[in-house]
Amino acid sequence: MTDLSALDDSELKDLYSDLEKKYSDVKKQNLSLDMSRGKPSPEQLDLSMELLDLVKSEDTLVVKEAIDVRNYGSVDGLIETKQLFAEMLDVAPKQIIIGGNSSLSLMHDTVARALLLGVVDSKTPWSKLPNVKFLCPSPGYDRHFSICEALGIEMITVEMLEDGPDMDKVEELVKNDENIKGIWCVPKYSNPEGITYSDEVVTRLAQMETKATDFRIFWDDAYTVHHLTDQPDQLKNLLDACVGANNPNRAFIFASTSKVTFPGSGISAIASSEENINLIRKQLSTQTIGPDKLNQLRHVRFLKDLKTINQHMQKHAAIIKPKFDMVLNVLETELASYNIATWNEPNGGYFISLNTLDGCATEVVKLASEAGVKLTPAGATYPYGKDPKDRNIRIAPTFPTLTELKTAIEVLCLCIKLVSVKKQLDK
Numbered sequence: 001m002t003d004l005s006a007l008d009d010s011e012l013k014d015l016y017s018d019l020e021k022k023y024s025d026v027k028k029q030n031l032s033l034d035m036s037r038g039k040p041s042p043e044q045l046d047l048s049m050e051l052l053d054l055v056k057s058e059d060t061l062v063v064k065e066a067i068d069v070r071n072y073g074s075v076d077g078l079i080e081t082k083q084l085f086a087e088m089l090d091v092a093p094k095q096i097i098i099g100g101n102s103s104l105s106l107m108h109d110t111v112a113r114a115l116l117l118g119v120v121d122s123k124t125p126w127s128k129l130p131n132v133k134f135l136c137p138s139p140g141y142d143r144h145f146s147i148c149e150a151l152g153i154e155m156i157t158v159e160m161l162e163d164g165p166d167m168d169k170v171e172e173l174v175k176n177d178e179n180i181k182g183i184w185c186v187p188k189y190s191n192p193e194g195i196t197y198s199d200e201v202v203t204r205l206a207q208m209e210t211k212a213t214d215f216r217i218f219w220d221d222a223y224t225v226h227h228l229t230d231q232p233d234q235l236k237n238l239l240d241a242c243v244g245a246n247n248p249n250r251a252f253i254f255a256s257t258s259k260v261t262f263p264g265s266g267i268s269a270i271a272s273s274e275e276n277i278n279l280i281r282k283q284l285s286t287q288t289i290g291p292d293k294l295n296q297l298r299h300v301r302f303l304k305d306l307k308t309i310n311q312h313m314q315k316h317a318a319i320i321k322p323k324f325d326m327v328l329n330v331l332e333t334e335l336a337s338y339n340i341a342t343w344n345e346p347n348g349g350y351f352i353s354l355n356t357l358d359g360c361a362t363e364v365v366k367l368a369s370e371a372g373v374k375l376t377p378a379g380a381t382y383p384y385g386k387d388p389k390d391r392n393i394r395i396a397p398t399f400p401t402l403t404e405l406k407t408a409i410e411v412l413c414l415c416i417k418l419v420s421v422k423k424q425l426d427k
């Protein structure tokens with residue numbers, strides 16, 4: 001098949017009626033497939049079942065520093081758990097606070113505390129300003145944007161380039177606006193594009209001049225150990241870069257074991273400068289008398305160290321890599337020659353990001369939904385749910401079975417073709 005723009009009107013009409021027929025056949029199948037969220041499959045969850053047996057009633061539950069894990073205390077987590085995340089994030093254990101099962105809630109609370117109380121270098125709590133703003137490299141993670149919307153923070157979209165956010169734009173904006181207090185970043189195998197920030201981008205983020213003295217980088221390193229190849233992307237250490245640039249308190253790093261063990265029952269962490277960590281620990285102490293250390297102990301016993309984590313993640317990759325490959329193969333076979341979509345081939349993470357022709361994504365997602373294939377809503381990867389080019393669709397291949405996935409992606413491709421041909425006909 002050839003590039004759509006090379007077809008004349010009658011060829012386009014023939015193609016369109018052929019596609020319409022295929023679409024109506026698909027609808028008759030009454031499919032019900034969900035590709036909307038990046039969740040591990042049950043098979044992946046099974047990889048961590050042993051974890052549940054690693055804390056038993058007959059065990060000694062007093063660990064390092066004479067901590068009885070059953071009791072109150074250790075508001076910032078067990079030293080053993082901090083060591084585990086310290087190795088994973090390449091920081092010192094004293095730069096870590098361990099959270100509950102969700103790093104997203106750590107992010108939410110970090111933003112909320114900054115609004116209510118300010119951060120280490122704040123002259124005033126952020127909420128005292130007329131309008132706090134965050135930079136949102138996009139396409140990005142919809143739940144970051146939801147935090148801003150829920151807490152009344154204005155979002156400024158910044159384009160994602162091949163090696164991270166458009167740094168010329170970021171530098172220009174933060175240099176001139178005191179109300180820009182933060183930037184959301186998913187620096188490794190980004191959600192949704194699978195991009196890992198280059199060393200240059202990390203250095204520029206650490207060094208850039210900001211009008212706000214209390215500007216913060218919200219570094220969501222959710223996919224730091226989630227490689228799909230045996231040649232993982234490398235991410236420069238942001239905290240070191242910030243120290244080197246004399247901006248030691250600029251970054252908050254977040255991570256969790258959600259997609260390592262169990263999303264509903266994992267552990268999370270925040271890493272930052274000691275000064276930031278000390279303030280957060282103090283603030284946390286009014287919120288809790290101590291976290292779930294039994295679950296921390298289970299995780300420490302199961303994951304042990306970075307080497308064991310990497311071995312465990314290889315088992316995840318063995319399950320999900322064929323799914324990514326399948327999606328990429330179907331996209332290539334069904335769409336490449338038409339020249340109506342582009343997509344990325346990630347080395348890790350949980351998503352494939354697809355761009356349709358401009359102005360087509362909403363209609364594609366609607367048609368797919370009407371054919372029984374649920375996708376992440378079009379626009380979700382942009383602030384306020386508004387993709388300015390209406391073209392980005394996030395594909396989450398991990399949860400469905402291979403068979404379901406193949407059907408779902410074929411339906412998606414059919415919908416992309418239908419909408420693109422219609423667009424060409426309407427020109």
Ligand SMILES: Cc1ncc(COP(=O)(O)O)c(C=O)c1O
Nearest residue numbers: 102103104141186191222256258
């Ligand atoms: C970039 C990113 N950050 C955070 C999360 C959620 O993390 P957690 O389960 O630790 O709250 C996700 C989940 O999809 C994600 O994609």
